[in-house]
Amino acid sequence: MAITLRNLLKDRSLLSVKKGQSCFDCDVLLQETITGKHSTGRGLVCSGCYYDELGKSIENFPIVSMRVRRG
Numbered sequence: 001m002a003i004t005l006r007n008l009l010k011d012r013s014l015l016s017v018k019k020g021q022s023c024f025d026c027d028v029l030l031q032e033t034i035t036g037k038h039s040t041g042r043g044l045v046c047s048g049c050y051y052d053e054l055g056k057s058i059e060n061f062p063i064v065s066m067r068v069r070r071g
């Protein structure tokens with residue numbers, strides 16, 4: 001069955017009633033195939049929160065390239 005936005009929203013509203021593992025940050029119900037599910041030091045988080053945090057970490061500790069050649 002194809003996942004449409006309508007079905008996804010319907011599923012999420014139904015599932016939010018059930019008890020399950022939810023994102024530590026935004027409290028969305030975690031489903032590995034839909035929201036993603038990442039284990040962090042603080043707990044389980046969804047993909048959105050996980051990559052947000054990953055981005056912030058990279059900004060705080062940038063990966064420095066050795067040399068950039070131009071021309």
Ligand SMILES: [Zn+2]
Pocket residue numbers: 023024025026027028045046047048049050
């Ligand atoms: Zn989240």
